[in-house]
Structures are given as structure tokens and as C-alpha cells.
Amino acid sequence: MRAWPSVVTVRLRPSDVASRLAARLPARKSPGVGRAWMLACVVGLGLVAAAGCTNPLARQYEYDEQLYLGVDGSAELVINASIPAFVALRGLPLDPDPTVPVDRDRVRQLFSDPACGQVTVNRPWTRHGRRFVQVVLEQDDVQQFARCGPTAWSTYSFERVAAEEGGEEVQYSQVVGPPTAGDPGPVNWTGEELVGFKLHLPSRILYHNVRRLEDGAPGTADRGNILTFEQTLADRRAGRELHMEVRMLGQSILNRALWLFAGAFAAAIALLLAIVWGVIRKARRSSQKLEIRSQK
Known part of the structure; x- marks a missing residue:
């Protein structure tokens, strides 16, 4: 007669079953830790995206003026400058201390002359331990900027003349003269700082006198019909003049x-x-x- 194995009955309490299942499952992170990991991932992705959108080879200027010129002589002048550069080059009574926040109302007041046109002062930022600010001026006649105190170091000439091929062309010139020197005190400048003047032109360029800063060779227009004239900050503070000359068609590319x-x-x-x-x-x-x- 075949012997059957005895049947053993095991009774487990619900608490024992729960504890054994919990031991087999992976440990669950607390909600706080999960949120921290999610935040870290978002910040990391943001930094990667920012790095991908930033051109590490792009020029950085301690002071730059970007002039958006119209074929009718109207202009928008965008000035990006550090507070020490505003003091050293234009003699503006601003506090260059990097620990002192930029007083946008005070900056706007310094550009309140009617010759400066409509004034907008955008949000400041910090770079290399120095505070920067952007000022935007809009004027119906670009030549009026010569009477605006902070931009009066330049003389502007705008003229529409008959073109050799028929129609009209625009002849524009600007001479940037000596600065109105101020004392910014000790500034962490390295001697490699640059000053830039950019012309954003609306029509086909017929002639320009851009020279490369590195070797003085003739330069070319940048993408977007932009001409860039550069100096070192040291040369600008020393009063070395900068001459800009442009001839372009009298009708904008958009209109054509x-x-x-x-x-x-x-x-x-x-x-x-x-x-x-x-x-x-x-x-x-x-x-x-x-x-x-x-x-x-």
C-alpha cells in the first residue's frame, strides 16, 4: 500500500503576510526625496538647454550701442553697458559699487532730455561681478542723438541722395569722439574688455568701412545686415575716434x-x-x- 505524504497545514496571520510582501518589494522613497530628484532633473535640463542656446564664442562688450536705422532717418538706439562703463565713458553720476542695486528711475532721469526721444530702461543684470543695464532710445531723427547728453559724444549725418543706378540711396556717417571721463573707482577690469557699435541696416549695403579689430583688415557685414565696429575699452577711454560710414539703397529690403x-x-x-x-x-x-x- 502506497504511503501518501502527510499534509501540513500552515496558518499565517495577515500581519505576517504583509510583512513578508513588504520585505520583497523595493523600498519606496519618501515624497520629499522624489520631489527633490524631480527638481534636480528639471534644473539640470534647464542648464543644458541654456548652455546649448549660448554661444561661448560670442563677443561680450563692456559697453555697446546698437543702432537700428530706418531708411527715413528714424532710429532706435539700444545701449548695453556696465555701470562702471557708464561712469568711466559718459561721466554719468551712478554708483558703480556692484553691491548697490541699479536705480532704473535714476538711469531714466539721466536720459530724460527731449533729444534722447522715448526712453525705456530694462531690467539690470550682473556679469563678471559688475552690474549692467540696457537703455532703449527711440527717435524720429537719428541726428537728434547728437544733442542727447549720454550719446552726445557722437556726431550723426543722414542724407538721401540720388543713386548712380537710379532711385535714391542713403548716406550715413557717425563719428564717435572722446568720452566724458568719470571716475568709477577700482573695477575688476582685466584690460581685455571691448566696446562695440553696431548698425542694423534695413536695406542692401552699397559701401561700408568696417575694419576688423584684430588686424585692421576690411570687415564684412554680419548675418542680418549688421555692421560691427569695435574698439578696446582702453582705446575708447583714451579718446581714440571711431569713424563709421555707410551707403545703402534708399528702399528697405522689406518694402522691396x-x-x-x-x-x-x-x-x-x-x-x-x-x-x-x-x-x-x-x-x-x-x-x-x-x-x-x-x-x-
Whole structure:
């Protein structure tokens, strides 16, 4: 007779089952730790994206003026400068101490002359331990900036003349003279700081006198129809003049493109109407021929 194994009955309490299952499951992180890891990932991705969008080879200026010139002589002048540079180059009564926040109302007041046009002072930022601020000036006549105190170190000339190929061209020149020197006190400048003057032009450039800072060789227009004139901060503080000359077509690239588009659109509409008229005319002739045949 075959012997069957004895059956052993094991009874487990619910608490024992729960403890054994918990021992087999991976440890669960606390909500606080999970949030910390998520925040770290978001910050890391943000830093990677910021690094990807930043050009490490791009020029950084201690002081720069970017002039957006219109073919009608209107202009928008964007000035980006450190507070010590504003003091050293333009003699503005500002506190260059990097621990002192920038007083935007005070900066706006220094540009309150009517010749400066409409003034906007944007949010300051810090770079290399120095505080920077951006000032935007809008003026109907670029030559008025010569009477605006903080930009009066430049003389501006804007003239529309007859072009050799017909139509008109714009002749623009600007001479940046000596600074109005101020004392910014001790500043952590290294001697490699640059000053830039950029012209954002709306039309095809016929002539310019850009020279490369490195070797003085003729330069070229940057992408976006931008001409960049540069000096070292030391040369600018020493009063070395900077001459900028430009000749460009008297009609903006945008206007020319719009006129070309309008002409092409009008030609397409005219062609379409001609085709429709031809089809209708042909159909009428065919109908008349059928009527004549039916009458016969």
C-alpha cells in the first residue's frame, strides 16, 4: 500500500503576510526625496538647454550701442553697458559699487532730455561681478542723438541722395569722439574688455568701412545686415575716434520684398483671369457653332 505524504497545514496571520510582501518589494522613497530628484532633473535640463542656446564664442562688450536705422532717418538706439562703463565713458553720476542695486528711475532721469526721444530702461543684470543695464532710445531723427547728453559724444549725418543706378540711396556717417571721463573707482577690469557699435541696416549695403579689430583688415557685414565696429575699452577711454560710414539703397529690403510679392500676386491673378476668360470665350464659340448646325 502506497504511503501518501502527510499534509501540513500552515496558518499565517495577515500581519505576517504583509510583512513578508513588504520585505520583497523595493523600498519606496519618501515624497520629499522624489520631489527633490524631480527638481534636480528639471534644473539640470534647464542648464543644458541654456548652455546649448549660448554661444561661448560670442563677443561680450563692456559697453555697446546698437543702432537700428530706418531708411527715413528714424532710429532706435539700444545701449548695453556696465555701470562702471557708464561712469568711466559718459561721466554719468551712478554708483558703480556692484553691491548697490541699479536705480532704473535714476538711469531714466539721466536720459530724460527731449533729444534722447522715448526712453525705456530694462531690467539690470550682473556679469563678471559688475552690474549692467540696457537703455532703449527711440527717435524720429537719428541726428537728434547728437544733442542727447549720454550719446552726445557722437556726431550723426543722414542724407538721401540720388543713386548712380537710379532711385535714391542713403548716406550715413557717425563719428564717435572722446568720452566724458568719470571716475568709477577700482573695477575688476582685466584690460581685455571691448566696446562695440553696431548698425542694423534695413536695406542692401552699397559701401561700408568696417575694419576688423584684430588686424585692421576690411570687415564684412554680419548675418542680418549688421555692421560691427569695435574698439578696446582702453582705446575708447583714451579718446581714440571711431569713424563709421555707410551707403545703402534708399528702399528697405522689406518694402522691396512686399512690392515684388504684390507684383507677382497681381501677375498671377491677371494670368488666372486671362485663362478663365479664354475658357469662357471658347465655350461660347462652341455653343454658337452648335446652334448654327442645329438650325441647318
